[in-house]
Structures are given as C-alpha cells and as structure tokens.
Amino acid sequence: MLKAREAVPSSRHGETPLYLGATAGMRLLNIENASASDAVFQAVEAALHSSPFSFRGARILSGQEEGAFGWVTVNYLDDRLTQGQETTGALDLGGASTQISFVSARFDGTESPDNLMNFRLYGNDYNLYTHSYLCYGKDQALRKMLALQTASGPTSLSDPCFHPGYIRTRDYSELYASPCVARSKPQASPRNFTLKGTGDFDSCRTAVKKIFDFSKCNFSRCSFNGVFQPELQGSFGAFSAYYFVLDFLNLTDTAAPMETIKDKLREYCATPWADMQRQHPSTKVKYLAEYCFSGTYILTLLTEGYNFTADTFKDITIIRKIKGSDAGWTLGYMLNLTNMVPAEAPDAPPLPHAGYVSVMVLTGLLLGVLLLFITYTLSKTQCSNPHKIV
Ligand SMILES: Nc1ccn([C@@H]2O[C@H](COP(=O)(O)OP(=O)(O)OP(=O)(O)O)[C@@H](O)[C@H]2O)c(=O)n1
Structure with missing residues (x-):
C-alpha cells in the first residue's frame, strides 16, 4: 500500500x-x-x-478465475490479444493451488463444461481450457506427501525429498491442520515425529508421484485425479513458484535435455544439508530446506501430471515478469474489473496517423501544382490576346 x-x-x-x-x-x-x-x-x-x-x-476468486486471469495477464502483456495472435498457455504454481490454462483447437467445452471459460477480447473469441487443482500448490502438496508417509503415525520419518543431514521435529497437529490432509490424520499418533532427510531424488519422485491419482478417468483423456485435460497445445509461460524454485535451482532452461535436468536435481538433493546452509547463508531456511522437494514436485507435476514430454518441455518458458510487470492473475483481474480489455476491437482508423500526414502533404502539393498550372495557363492566354486587354 x-x-x-x-x-x-x-x-x-x-x-x-x-x-x-x-x-x-x-x-x-x-x-x-x-x-x-x-x-x-x-x-x-x-x-x-x-x-x-x-x-x-x-x-x-474461484480457481477458474485465478487460472483465467493469469492467462489474460500473460497474453495482454505479450500483446497477443490485440493482434489476435495464437495465445500462450499459463501455468501458475502457488502455495495452496496450481492452475493450468490454455486454448486448444480441440476443446470447445462439450466434453467438460466446468473447464471452459469463454472470452471475447478485442473482437476475437477464445474457448479457454482452465483448471485449478486445490491442494496442489507446493506447500499443500508437501503436506499431502508427508501425510502419506506418516499415515501409520511413526515417531520418525526418513524422507528422500530433504537433504542428507537435515533433521527437524514436526508436530502432527500442525501438519494435519489443513483441509487437504485433515481426513487422513492417523487415529493414534505421537505428538511429534522426527523428519530426517536422505536426499535421494529418484525415491523422492516415487514419493511425490503417490499424491497423484492416475487410476480413473471418465473422459477421453485426463491429467490426474480424473480431471479432463485436452492435448497440450502451443507455448506456455510458467510463473509464481515455478519461477522462484526453478530460478533458485538454475533450472529455468527448459530446452536442456530432460536427463540433464534430472541429473542436476539428483545432485542437488544429495548435497548435505550443512553444505547447503554454508553455500546459501542468506536464503530463508524454510525455502532452502524445501527446494529439493519443490523441484521434484514441479518436474513430476509438469511431466506425469500435465503430460509435458521430453519433447514438449521446451515449450514452457519460466517467467517472472513480462515488460516489467509481474506475471500472475492480479493484472488480469484488474483489467477485467476496470473493463480495460474491450470485447470488440476499437474502431480502427482506415489509415494510420502517418498515412493521414502523407495524404495531406501529397494533396497539398497537387493543389499547389494545379494552382501554378492554372495561373501559368491564364497568364499565357492573356499574353497571346493583348487586344482583349485593351
Ligand atoms: N522467493 C520466494 C517467494 C515465494 N515462494 C513460495 O512460492 C509459493 C507461491 O507463493 P505465492 O505466489 O505467494 O502464492 P500463494 O498466494 O500462496 O498462491 P495460492 O494461494 O493461490 O496457492 C509459496 O509456496 C511461497 O512459499 C518461494 O518459494 N520463494
């Protein structure tokens, strides 16, 4: 403020x-x-x-609005809406939810109307596919994974998503104090458990994967948890926590081979916690402790969840700002509330400003030449008929 x-x-x-x-x-x-x-x-x-x-x-905001406004922001800042160009999809990762929004030629809302947002912007119609996954923001996703790992109420947990040497006492009541996991709280559990990191990327991936349900799909195709998702189309901008995490991990180059990305994460997760703290003294400890989980979660969400492949991963650009403005839902929300994105394209002048100036100058020149010509012709006529003057 x-x-x-x-x-x-x-x-x-x-x-x-x-x-x-x-x-x-x-x-x-x-x-x-x-x-x-x-x-x-x-x-x-x-x-x-x-x-x-x-x-x-x-x-x-509803999850749909959050996803759709993020998409409006990205495409507005990129000038894609005024130009009626192919739009960019939006991937937003928060702490509590995550959103995916994109236009697909194969989606008109028939198969899953709940995922449809219709827009008419600058004279163009868009059938936007959007879905918000509540509890799949990175903080709640971590709770979900820890809840699965502590279902039997142990006093100690060896967790591959934390660095070797990382050790922290966690309170059961605090961990389960969220509607995302409350129902799976163990019946009988001690007050606390000790979380010990083992720093193993491959086992972390296996643990993370368990929070996704790939078992049911009542549509022609799904992402996870039985949610319809059309085939991915076009390029995507990924922002918010996608940026915070991948920028920290030096993994914003999505064109790098998938194996290189995995190798980097493997090496990162295996780094002893003491080394991490020494190397990053000014990074918030909570963030630092969770980057191994967050990086692994992002990779799993994008590839196994949304079905980006080793080939299409490069279609994602990790962004923080576009032309100096933060990528995120807030600008799209404001543009919508203040009617700053019109449904119809403003009446375009038949000629741009420079065109008008040129036409005026040319017309002026022509008139000048015409006047000179008339004056010259008149004076010539008068000269050839002197008696008429008398
Ligand atoms: N430098 C930062 C800043 C934020 N975060 C994390 O990024 C996530 C997203 O934060 P934010 O953009 O504030 O989204 P939320 O408001 O949590 O989104 P939502 O409520 O929609 O889930 C949070 O887990 C936050 O801890 C981070 O890792 N590094």
Whole structure:
C-alpha cells in the first residue's frame, strides 16, 4: 500500500480503484473455518476503506478465475490479444493451488463444461481450457506427501525429498491442520515425529508421484485425479513458484535435455544439508530446506501430471515478469474489473496517423501544382490576346 501511495500521484489517489482478490489460501481457510475467513475479510476491508484509494471490494476468486486471469495477464502483456495472435498457455504454481490454462483447437467445452471459460477480447473469441487443482500448490502438496508417509503415525520419518543431514521435529497437529490432509490424520499418533532427510531424488519422485491419482478417468483423456485435460497445445509461460524454485535451482532452461535436468536435481538433493546452509547463508531456511522437494514436485507435476514430454518441455518458458510487470492473475483481474480489455476491437482508423500526414502533404502539393498550372495557363492566354486587354 505504501508503494502504491508513492507510485500514484496524490492528486489521483481518490480516483484510483482498489480491489482485493484472495486465492487458494483463503479458499482453504473458508472451507476449514468460514467465520475465521469472514473475520479476515472484515479486518482487511476496514483497513482498505481507510486508504486514500477508491476501495471497490474484496472477495475470494474461484480457481477458474485465478487460472483465467493469469492467462489474460500473460497474453495482454505479450500483446497477443490485440493482434489476435495464437495465445500462450499459463501455468501458475502457488502455495495452496496450481492452475493450468490454455486454448486448444480441440476443446470447445462439450466434453467438460466446468473447464471452459469463454472470452471475447478485442473482437476475437477464445474457448479457454482452465483448471485449478486445490491442494496442489507446493506447500499443500508437501503436506499431502508427508501425510502419506506418516499415515501409520511413526515417531520418525526418513524422507528422500530433504537433504542428507537435515533433521527437524514436526508436530502432527500442525501438519494435519489443513483441509487437504485433515481426513487422513492417523487415529493414534505421537505428538511429534522426527523428519530426517536422505536426499535421494529418484525415491523422492516415487514419493511425490503417490499424491497423484492416475487410476480413473471418465473422459477421453485426463491429467490426474480424473480431471479432463485436452492435448497440450502451443507455448506456455510458467510463473509464481515455478519461477522462484526453478530460478533458485538454475533450472529455468527448459530446452536442456530432460536427463540433464534430472541429473542436476539428483545432485542437488544429495548435497548435505550443512553444505547447503554454508553455500546459501542468506536464503530463508524454510525455502532452502524445501527446494529439493519443490523441484521434484514441479518436474513430476509438469511431466506425469500435465503430460509435458521430453519433447514438449521446451515449450514452457519460466517467467517472472513480462515488460516489467509481474506475471500472475492480479493484472488480469484488474483489467477485467476496470473493463480495460474491450470485447470488440476499437474502431480502427482506415489509415494510420502517418498515412493521414502523407495524404495531406501529397494533396497539398497537387493543389499547389494545379494552382501554378492554372495561373501559368491564364497568364499565357492573356499574353497571346493583348487586344482583349485593351
Ligand atoms: N522467493 C520466494 C517467494 C515465494 N515462494 C513460495 O512460492 C509459493 C507461491 O507463493 P505465492 O505466489 O505467494 O502464492 P500463494 O498466494 O500462496 O498462491 P495460492 O494461494 O493461490 O496457492 C509459496 O509456496 C511461497 O512459499 C518461494 O518459494 N520463494
């Protein structure tokens, strides 16, 4: 808010619209404890009403909206919407949910209407496929994996997704305090368990894979958990935690061979925890401890979950910003609320500005030449008939 106050001239504060959108973290809180979620909104709304901006409301976005607005942002910033070019798909990874959104020539919503968002933007119609997986953001995905590993209520857990030498006491109540895992809390468990890292990428992949259900699909094709997904089409931009994690791991080059990416992760996960802390003294310990899991999760989600292959992996670009603006749902949300992306293309002038200038100059020149010609012809006629003057 302080940044916004500085960026917007104070004379314009009152006319600057302010919206608040909440995503999967609040969706989960709303499921778990609706009155706590209402209390958060009341407090936030009170604070925003007292800001100098024109506060126009706070609400929780649906997963579909979150996915679709991320897609609008990416394509708006890339100028693909005004040009009516083929659009870029959007891959968004948060802490609580993850979204995939793309336009596919083979998807018109017939097979799975819940995944369809229709847009008419700048005179072009788009059938956008979008799906938001609640509980598959990287923080909740980690809870899901740990929940599967602690189903029997052990006092100690050897976990391949944490570095060798990493050791931490985890509280059962805290781990299971999320609607994503609450129902699988072991009946009888001690208060805590000791999590010990073993740093083994291949075993980590196996453990991560277990949080996806590939067993059922009532559609012609599915990603996971019985969710319909048409064949992937075109290029994709991956942002939010995709960027944070892959940038840290130096794995943003998606054109690198899949085996190289796996080898790097293998080496990274196997690095002793003491070395990690020594090499990255300024990185938040929570982030540092989880990058092995997060990198493995991202690779598994993209390849096994969404079906990117060794061939199509390069179609993904890992992005943080486009032309200086953050890639994410927020800009798309604002563009939508302020009607800044029109349904129809604005009436295009028949000629661009430069065209008008050229036509005016040419017309002027022609008129000038014509005038000179008439004057010359008249004066010649008068010279050849002198008696007429007399
Ligand atoms: N430098 C950073 C910043 C954030 N994160 C992580 O990136 C994830 C996404 O964070 P954010 O963009 O804030 O998304 P959320 O608001 O958590 O998204 P949602 O509620 O929709 O799931 C979180 O797990 C956060 O811990 C990270 O690893 N490194």
